[in-house]
Amino acid sequence: MRTRRSLGFGRSAALAVGLTLLAGAGLAAGLSGKANAQATYEIEPREPEYLYARTCGYCHGHNIAPIIRGRNLPPAVIESIVRSGMGAMPAFKPTEITNTELEALAEWLSQSEVDPEEHGG
Numbered sequence: 857m858r859t860r861r862s863l864g865f866g867r868s869a870a871l872a873v874g875l876t877l878l879a880g881a882g883l884a885a886g887l888s889g890k891a892n893a894q895a896t897y898e899i900e901p902r903e904p905e906y907l908y909a910r911t912c913g914y915c916h917g918h919n920i921a922p923i924i925r926g927r928n929l930p931p932a933v934i935e936s937i938v939r940s941g942m943g944a945m946p947a948f949k950p951t952e953i954t955n956t957e958l959e960a961l962a963e964w965l966s967q968s969e970v971d972p973e974e975h976g977g
């Protein structure tokens with residue numbers, strides 16, 4: 857009787873510990889899953905045209921910064937300026953524009969045509 861009782865208690869205690877561990881592991885997995893998605897950018901890359909219009913076009917082509925379309929600027933130069941910034945231009949971190957997005961954006965910009973609607977700064 858005694859043995860059975862203590863065994864019963866032991867089991868439920870073990871179950872409680874097990875459940876706590878499972879909950880903890882689940883939470884940790886959930887959190888690290890989220891962190892991974894941010895660190896490795898397992899999200900759809902945004903299109904160059906969209907990024908240019910939403911981010912760069914705020915200044916470039918709108919009287920604030922020099923025209924950068926249709927100038928055949930080398931992609932490597934564009935990438936380095938975007939990451940380091942230049943004068944009044946802020947630097948963009950990989951958390952803002954991913955490496956994959958930046959590569960495509962630089963390639964697109966380098967080969968883009970002049971947009972007659974744009975005005976330099």
Ligand code: HEC
Binds near residue numbers: 912913922929946948
């Ligand atoms: C807040 C305004 C602003 C934003 C947003 C911005 N830039 Fe700039 N950018 C500037 C300014 C101002 C300069 C000129 C800096 C100087 O000459 O000192 C510049 C310069 C540059 C140059 C060099 C141009 C040249 O003629 O030498 C490149 C390339 C460039 N930016 C690319 C980009 C790209 C790509 C983006 C978007 C990811 C971007 N910029 C977003 C303001 C901005």
